Amino acid sequence: MTEPSPTSQPPDPAVFPVHKRRLRLLGLTVEDCIQAFFGGNAVISVVVLGLITFFLVREGAGFLGQNRGNLSIYRLAGLEYVDHLRRQAEDHTALTRYLSDLRLRSLNALTGPGGMELEAANARLAAFDAFASGFEDAADPLRGLVSELSEVAAAIKTRHLVIEDKKEERRQLLAERKLEEAAAVVIPEIDFAAELRPIRDSLPAYRVVNRDLAARLGTLLAALPRLAAPEFQPRVDRFIALARDFLAGFPAIERDLEAWDHTRPVSAGEAFPAFVFGRDWLTASFWQDWYGIVPLLTGSFLVALVALCLAVPLGVGAAVYVNQVASAREQRLIKPGIEFISAFPSVVLGFFGIAVLGQALRALSQQPWLAWMPGFPYSERLNILTAGCLLALIAVPTIFTLAEDALNNVPRALKEASLALGASRLQTTVRIVLPASLSGIISAVLLGLGRVIGETMVVLLCAGNRIAIPDFSQGLGFIVEPVHTMTGIIAQEMGEVVRGSIHYRALFMVGLVLFVLSLSINYSAQHIVRRYRLPSS
Amino acid sequence: MVNLPVRLGSPAVAAPAGVPPVAPSRPLVEIEDLDFSYGVTPALKDITLGIEPRKVTALIGPSGCGKSTLLRCLNRMNDLIEGARITAGSIRIHGVDINQRDVDVIELRKRVGMVFQKSNPFPKSIRENIAYGLRLQGLRDRARLDEIVERSLRGAALWEEVKDRLGESALGLSGGQQQRLCIARTIAVEPEIILMDEPCSALDPVATAKIEELIQELRARYSIVIVTHNMQQAARCSDQTAFFYLGRLVEHAPTRDIFTNPANPQTEAYVSGRFG
Numbered sequence: 101m102t103e104p105s106p107t108s109q110p111p112d113p114a115v116f117p118v119h120k121r122r123l124r125l126l127g128l129t130v131e132d133c134i135q136a137f138f139g140g141n142a143v144i145s146v147v148v149l150g151l152i153t154f155f156l157v158r159e160g161a162g163f164l165g166q167n168r169g170n171l172s173i174y175r176l177a178g179l180e181y182v183d184h185l186r187r188q189a190e191d192h193t194a195l196t197r198y199l200s201d202l203r204l205r206s207l208n209a210l211t212g213p214g215g216m217e218l219e220a221a222n223a224r225l226a227a228f229d230a231f232a233s234g235f236e237d238a239a240d241p242l243r244g245l246v247s248e249l250s251e252v253a254a255a256i257k258t259r260h261l262v263i264e265d266k267k268e269e270r271r272q273l274l275a276e277r278k279l280e281e282a283a284a285v286v287i288p289e290i291d292f293a294a295e296l297r298p299i300r301d302s303l304p305a306y307r308v309v310n311r312d313l314a315a316r317l318g319t320l321l322a323a324l325p326r327l328a329a330p331e332f333q334p335r336v337d338r339f340i341a342l343a344r345d346f347l348a349g350f351p352a353i354e355r356d357l358e359a360w361d362h363t364r365p366v367s368a369g370e371a372f373p374a375f376v377f378g379r380d381w382l383t384a385s386f387w388q389d390w391y392g393i394v395p396l397l398t399g400s401f402l403v404a405l406v407a408l409c410l411a412v413p414l415g416v417g418a419a420v421y422v423n424q425v426a427s428a429r430e431q432r433l434i435k436p437g438i439e440f441i442s443a444f445p446s447v448v449l450g451f452f453g454i455a456v457l458g459q460a461l462r463a464l465s466q467q468p469w470l471a472w473m474p475g476f477p478y479s480e481r482l483n484i485l486t487a488g489c490l491l492a493l494i495a496v497p498t499i500f501t502l503a504e505d506a507l508n509n510v511p512r513a514l515k516e517a518s519l520a521l522g523a524s525r526l527q528t529t530v531r532i533v534l535p536a537s538l539s540g541i542i543s544a545v546l547l548g549l550g551r552v553i554g555e556t557m558v559v560l561l562c563a564g565n566r567i568a569i570p571d572f573s574q575g576l577g578f579i580v581e582p583v584h585t586m587t588g589i590i591a592q593e594m595g596e597v598v599r600g601s602i603h604y605r606a607l608f609m610v611g612l613v614l615f616v617l618s619l620s621i622n623y624s625a626q627h628i629v630r631r632y633r634l635p636s637s
Numbered sequence: 638m639v640n641l642p643v644r645l646g647s648p649a650v651a652a653p654a655g656v657p658p659v660a661p662s663r664p665l666v667e668i669e670d671l672d673f674s675y676g677v678t679p680a681l682k683d684i685t686l687g688i689e690p691r692k693v694t695a696l697i698g699p700s701g702c703g704k705s706t707l708l709r710c711l712n713r714m715n716d717l718i719e720g721a722r723i724t725a726g727s728i729r730i731h732g733v734d735i736n737q738r739d740v741d742v743i744e745l746r747k748r749v750g751m752v753f754q755k756s757n758p759f760p761k762s763i764r765e766n767i768a769y770g771l772r773l774q775g776l777r778d779r780a781r782l783d784e785i786v787e788r789s790l791r792g793a794a795l796w797e798e799v800k801d802r803l804g805e806s807a808l809g810l811s812g813g814q815q816q817r818l819c820i821a822r823t824i825a826v827e828p829e830i831i832l833m834d835e836p837c838s839a840l841d842p843v844a845t846a847k848i849e850e851l852i853q854e855l856r857a858r859y860s861i862v863i864v865t866h867n868m869q870q871a872a873r874c875s876d877q878t879a880f881f882y883l884g885r886l887v888e889h890a891p892t893r894d895i896f897t898n899p900a901n902p903q904t905e906a907y908v909s910g911r912f913g
Contacts, residue, residue, distance in 0.1 A: 428719060513757035517819070520712060521770035521826060522747035531769070536760055 506540020
């Protein structure tokens with residue numbers, strides 16, 4: 101297009117003044133500065149996010165090595181050996197508990213309405229009591245052995261820990277270049293094989309104890325007295341089956357003990373599953389610390405599940421009502437009302453949960469006409485249900501607002517088309533608007549879930565903080581059990597741990613799991629929205 | 638479908654499509670002295686207009702003249718707009734005032750279908766788009782549904798193009814196909830009157846030509862009211878034309894008269910392109 105100009109003179113700016121006149125600061129125009137300001141903010145947030153992730157991973161990663169050490173000493177000091185026996189004793193204790201539960205039920209049945217006097221009933225159960233106490237006493241030698249060996253193993257572990265402390269002391273002295281003092285630190289070696297000899301030498305004694313126990317239980321079971329009430333027969337049969345399983349497990353325990361070798365190394369691959377699948381979170385224990393995330397993970401999930409079960413119908417229902425049915429006046433009233441809930445600081449909600457909701461729910465659970473509800477009546481005021489109800493309150497505004505947006509984004513044209521075909525408002529909502537906004541509603545629910553999983557204060561105050569996997573054998577009854585959660589444990593224990601200790605790193609690992617969970621929840625929420633977005637119109 | 642709160646017209650006149658329903662002396666839709674306003678803003682003033690059965694009536698006029706508003710009065714789509722209301726006058730279809738309290742607006746909309754300016758297929762399959770209106774009425778018989786789907790698509794001249802992909806999403810069709818799908822969806826529920834609100838304004842000339850052709854076919858069975866900005870379109874495919882200006886009906890006459898021999902100088906100025 102551009103022809104070479106006939107004259108090669110520079111253009112006169114006065115003739116056609118289109119050049120920019122800019123104020124320059126340090127060689128930058130004002131526009132550049134504004135751009136740099138906004139861009140800089142974006143960069144800072146990305147960098148901070150990266151740093152946080154890096155920090156989490158760095159602090160958490162050390163856990164694996166430390167947990168490996170933790171598991172190694174568990175084996176080296178013979179704790180693992182003793183735990184084999186301890187587990188056997190605990191299984192036996194569980195069986196005796198079953199027996200006493202059975203006795204209580206029988207007694208209640210006998211003394212029930214129209215039944216006999218307490219004394220007469222006790223007399224009827226005398227034979228059973230004799231059996232039960234015989235059953236319980238049979239394991240006394242085993243328990244004696246366990247406590248004896250426990251002391252030995254604990255002593256070895258203590259010595260090992262003392263040595264570890266000394267090594268650490270020397271390391272620090274070396275780091276401070278105090279070479280003489282470092283050399284003065286005496287570090288004795290432990291000869292584990294020699295130390296473990298009392299434990300290993302107990303094997304023949306254990307064999308005798310074991311054979312004796314098996315014989316006594318076998319005799320007892322053969323002569324199990326019949327319970328008067330036939331309705332308990334299934335339970336008695338179940339007990340016999342359980343007891344026989346218990347007895348059948350004896351040879352396996354002996355084999356394990358024979359094969360046990362304290363020098364077998366703990367591989368690096370064992371430390372991670374021990375965390376991810378570990379069913380115990382036990383810290384500051386005199387015996388052995390366990391860092392298993394399963395109880396915390398289930399706690400978090402169960403609380404979130406209860407919260408979502410309440411929050412999804414409430415939030416989505418309210419969104420549908422406000423968006424599809426409500427008049428403009430109702431909208432002006434309801435929308436800020438629901439969004440106002442999120443103005444409550446969660447610690448206030450937690451406080452409310454302890455002081456009011458927990459009490460109220462427990463009182464409600466003790467109403468006879470609600471006895472059909474799973475887990476009712478219950479006595480623990482702070483549990484999954486209480487925390488779930490409060491978390492639902494936290495999730496409702498998120499779900500409501502986002503679901504309402506999703507409904508709002510359904511093109512008006514679709515609604516009109518449906519109405520013009522003779523659909524009622526309800527039909528239009530159910531058949532057109534809801535399906536068209538489903539992806540948005542699902543992502544609203546997911547973001548609500550993310551909000552609930554990450555919530556700390558309410559669960560810390562109201563979930564009961566018992567670190568245990570709830571008992572699912574009672575069906576839905578688990579919802580009234582106290583649990584601890586991932587967020588709760590971090591908030592509770594982070595302040596007390598020694599920096600750099602295994603416990604400290606374990607908490608970071610929990611944080612890392614939380615981070616990954618939230619990240620994937622948010623990512624899938626975004627993905628769902630993008631994947632199923634309607635063509636804009 | 639039984640127990641209508643009000644029947645549109647007496648049995649003698651509300652005959653199924655195919656039989657001449659009314660005496661030519663009486664228009665199908667009678668709009669009388671209609672005033673309409675959005676809140677306090679008047680949109681239509683003193684409209685009196687009769688719409689003949691089995692004819693195409695075009696509503697023309699510059700933007701904001703109220704022609705779309707009038708169209709949306711005929712199936713009461715304006716009910717959705719808060720504050721919009723008829724302040725005076727009446728609209729009667731088959732002699733029934735459709736703004737009476739006891740008129741079931743759902744029944745009304747089944748009889749008075751509508752095609753919108755921008756094609757708005759549901760995010761469902763092609764088949765389900767057509768079947769939607771029938772399913773609303775409780776029709777579940779698969780064979781019967783398929784039959785009506787095919788008939789409606791043929792009626793909208795779309796069958797040959799989509800017969801092999803009825804199960805695919807309607808959103809994958811081109812703009813013109815989508816608009817014909819919307820017409821098919823409308824005729825599936827067998828309305829008497831079809832309202833079209835600038836149905837071609839978002840389409841290219843080829844797709845527009847197809848829709849205009851379709852309108853010519855549909856006029857044999859349906860009464861069509863079409864709002865258009867395109868003067869040629871009004872001239873090509875309508876029998877009657879009504880010219881609106883600033884909320885008033887300026888002139889209503891057979892299309893040929895409007896375009897060749899308008900009675901009103903404003904009409905003449907508009908159709909000859911001097912303003913609008």
